[in-house]
Amino acid sequence: MAASSSFCHKNTILLHTPSTGYNKISSRDWLLRFPASGSSFSSRCRLSLESNNNNNRDLTLRWKASATSATPVMDQATSSSPAVPTIVEVDLGNRSYPIYIGAGLLDQPQLLQRHVHGKQVLVVTNTTVAPLYLDKTIWALTEGNPNVKVEAVILPDGEQFKDMDTLMKVFDKAIESRLDRRCTFVALGGGVIGDMCGYAAASYLRGVNFIQIPTTVMAQVDSSVGGKTGINHRLGKNLIGAFYQPQCVLIDTNTLNTLPDRELASGLAEVIKYGLIRDAEFFEWQEKNMQALLARDASAFVYAIKRSCENKAEVVSLDEKESGLRATLNLGHTFGHAIETGLGYGQWLHGEAVAAGTVMAVDMSHRLGWIDDSLVKRVHKILERAKLPIAPPETMTVDMFKSVMAVDKKVADGMLRLILLKGPLGNCVFTGDYDRKALDDTLRAFSKS
Known part of the structure; x- marks a missing residue:
């Protein structure tokens, strides 16, 4: 199985293989991460993908490059391993964050939990998405992590509700739940939910952490990335808002099955x-x-x-x-x-x-x-x-x-x-x-x- 392309970028090397699907063990996108400190890379990077048997079920990634103090995280994996997410980094210095992309990522609790810093979480979602993915999201936030308390606020669905009155429902729930400055808001839904939850997070107690879990194509390819948040005014769209970056964006492509x-x-x-x-x-x-x-x-x-x-x-x-x-x-x-x-x-x-x-x-x-x-x-x-x-x-x-x-x-x-x-x-x-x-x-x- 030959690799069709490979490239180096900062501390990330991606290897693409032409014959297999995404987000399985024989994934088209393999992500290897290296420690940021003490690592230096030249442009001379070479990756090889070697099969350990005729069925290509056990794969070994080998890395060779002009680098110091850098060791691949993954050397070997089996077909029963969880899907390896594709990761895109948004580089904003100390406010940089990852975008995780792949199928079944809500089944991997560690992805979300590593970005929750306090013990209180508020999931903001709507009447359409809540019956489909709220329970799974709460499970992902709490599995093996019983100290985290999760609250939820379910908003009406639609662009017409992207307004100040609906936004206040988020603040009402946060205040009634006595969420502190270490809490995390989680946006579970499309662009409207992401924009409103992000603006609420930017404003509540003058700013708390938040995570994006976009469930529509629109949100996954655009509105969840980049930190634009806000609500509409009757005279114009998105005229009230703030630039406020999330801790991470988790894109589980399985959510598109219900779109x-x-x-x-x-x-x-x-x-x-x-x-x-x-x-x-x-x-x-x-x-x-x-x-x-x-x-x-x-x-x-x-x-x-x-x-x-x-x-x-x-x-x-x-x-x-x-x-x-x-x-x-x-x-x-x-x-x-x-x-x-x-x-x-x-x-x-x-x-x-x-x-x-x-x-x-x-x-x-x-x-x-x-x-x-x-x-x-x-x-x-x-x-x-x-x-x-x-x-x-x-x-x-x-x-x-x-x-x-x-x-x-x-x-x-x-x-x-x-x-x-x-x-x-x-x-x-x-x-x-x-x-x-x-x-x-x-x-x-x-x-x-």
Whole structure:
């Protein structure tokens, strides 16, 4: 079984094998960790994967590199071992944290428990997710760890409940339970739960630890990573919030088995975004594998989640507070947020609005002469294959778009800055320097006057 690729990055070496699935003992992604202190690596790294028998059931990883004081954690494993998670690191200095990705990770209590520092935990979830995964999450937090007390607050499900009134239910539960500053909040659910729980954690007692357990594609590839938290205001989406990083993100891909088809497709809008703005190779992979994603192929999803998280983690590491580069992750969001706000929160899913908004951003980029016609067609085709809308709802008007976009977070000194594609696939700009006529023409082309 030959390795197709291997690479070194800081204190992590990943080995990829071409013939096997993800998160089993013959995993495509093997993670070896080395002690941070006293380790030094050169670019001369070599990994080999050797079979101990004809069935490839017992595998040995051997490492050779120019390094000192470094020893692999794993040398040998058997087929009965628990799944080895793929790990993506978000590098933020002393606030860095891991993203664990794999199937059945909620069955590995040590992954969560190593990030719970006190003895009190508050799980924040909703009426849809609680019957499915709350008991399993509480088990993972307490198994072999009887000193930890877990409370739960179950919120109503939906974007329309991402508001101050619902947020107060989290604070009510935390205060009534007398949670102290060493407590940990756990977000169990999709993007709405993650945003609200994170904002509550940032605010409660002026900041307590929290963990993300995202259960939707949207949350797993985007909203759970990077520390953006908040709630909506009736005049605009996500206008109230804070940057606040979690202790870890645990992505158990088995939770996607219960995700409705519409929610799954919604999350793919964010996956497509990464390819368009910064990862042409990933976009091309999506064009070839969209059917596998829609069919919930486990290997395809682990790869898509991992690649998305790697892209976002790199951007967040360089620009945590969105001073420039991180804003490019919002391709299609300015138009999309206007759709969500104009229609009323919850009428369209976030990814559906972002998909239509992406088409509008691409249209405007083309009108400015920044991209060619072939890219416009590819964007339309991949969104349609993902079963996502390529136009806003007919009820949206030019005035509705303009009034909501005027209070967008990316407005600076009265100027609306947009994320637009420019150049070949995988390139974009965040700019206020564009011909306003192109924006007006795009709005008129996609909505009523």
